[in-house]
Amino acid sequence: MTAPHGGDTLTALLDVRDLHTHFIARDLDNKVRTARALNGVSFSLAPGRILGLVGETGAGKSLTALSVLGLLKPPARIVGGQAFFEGRDLLALPPDELNALRGSRIGLVVQSPKTSLDPLARIGAQLVRLQRAHRPALSAAEAEARAVEILASVGIPDPQRRLRAWPHELSGGMAQRVLIAMALVNEPALLIADEPTTGLDVTVQAQILDLLRAMALARGIGAVIITHDLGVVAHYCDEAAVMFAGQVVEQGPVGPLFARPAHPYTRGLIAATPERLTLRAQRPTGSPPNLYALPEGCLYRDRCPIAEARCATPPPLVALPEGHVASCHFASTDAAA
């Protein structure tokens, strides 16, 4: 899958092309072993749109975010690809330029709010520190005023008083709001939220997602929401990119993608949601492919109910109506049926 997806670097806010990330480590016998975790991830995001990056555990969703943001740690290594943000390839930027973007033009919201806040600093101090790191000229008073404003806008009651709160005094939902405030405080153009509501109660989840969507729309921010919850994608995202074994196997606007999923993996995933699930039906089984010994051709073919001989060759990227693309030998015929 080397062909880039539909977006182009001029109009896309984020355009990830053929991203390959491997875990390269020496084993006990001193032989180099390579786990090919990302195998040509391509997707693009337009400004003001919300993209849901969806897939099961180990599909490479979070790794994609970490790769794009330059946050990988050894033995993970990017071995190929590009990620254009506002026309610049993030993967080729020197560390100080990337640092200047992260936390300012690009905001990140991570899954576990409790472990992502500095436990030894009050909420207000963390928000002030973050602003002054990117704008040294800003006075402490100005930064604090802005902190109050952003806390209020993410729905934290009594924000002036909350500046003095310690992270451990916050509930999970409140801590997640603070993290969203931190991601937004420097007015980013791109927001990446990795499982922003996993672990929160459903009634709180609704509040956080409403907030994320409203903030993104009001500010014209492009957002990537990483999730395994198709319900979140269906109701809060404009587009979805479905990942399997380190590849985006299908991307498209949410409406057509749910109505006419073109990749058999996407079809299986949608059929397994509780609303559509019929118990004791025939269903595809099998495990994700072994990242140390990936097969040639389509990576899904061992689990695929419709695989044929030609699936041993790499699947084409098929363009379907409405900006919907799928990487499958059967995509065009099946989507039409």
Place this chain on the structure above:
Amino acid sequence: MSAPILQVTGLAKRFPTPGGVVNAVNDVSFTLSGGETLGLVGESGSGKSTLGRCVLRLVAPSAGRIVFAGQDITTAPESRCRALRGSMQMVFQDPWAALNPRMTARDLIEEMLLLHTRLSRAERRDEAERLGLRVRLPSAMLDRYPGELSGGQQQRVCIARAIATKPALIVLDEPTSSLDLSVRAGILDLLAELKEETGAAMLFITHDLGTLRLMADRVMVMYLGRVVEQAPAAEIYERPAHPYTQALMSAHLPADPTAKLARHVLTGEIPSPINLPPGCAFASRCPVALPNCRERATNLEAVPGAQATHRAACLRLADGGNRIPG
């Protein structure tokens, strides 16, 4: 459905903490018959897991009565509880934490037979093999350690252990919450088959209303330690009566972008379980609460115009104002 296998009356569990007494479970009563699946739904801190553990006497209740298979086990000594646990089993949310990492799947299943049956060594080996096949773990898989199994396979081992002793009651505490969608579907298939085959009563604890709809015959909704509504499953999905149940249902996101959401977004803070308000615990977040909701205690009462088994604890049932508009 046969005679009730489990009768719980006025059950309460209080945990003393340095900050005060946490009322985890408050005055909960229900019955469960053989072959029946009762879904227990609520958010974190609602007391649903504590209730499940109390029922099996994994924690000792502070008040109330638990009658299992005709015997009062509320204050039974630990030795008796141990003997009984062959006929009452539990499946936990995190299979990795529930399995001894230094035993193979086969030994883990055999362990249950060793503890609770008088089978010979050879019989145990055959039975473990049979149980493995039953939960669709082929023989070769049984020689693996938990660390060599996927999450779904680990949960299958836990289920094989739970059914090994042919229990009359199985408590399932979020058995599929840590699993991916496609794996979850397989586990739910298996549980539905076992429900029919074994005739065991199941208490299915979850926060996922979608899963519950597939599994439960009856549903009980908990909020801050109290049951706020109970009803036959079909009824509660069609006509949730308690405002909290309505909010919970409306917050569920179906994986279908064309589905219309009736959004009742809650505001207000969840009260501390240490200082529960005298009235309805949900009043602080309830869109239809009246001033006296915070003062007057509520009890489960029949929902007007519904099936007799549909009960909810809401003061506004009387004036019909329990339905959240919009």
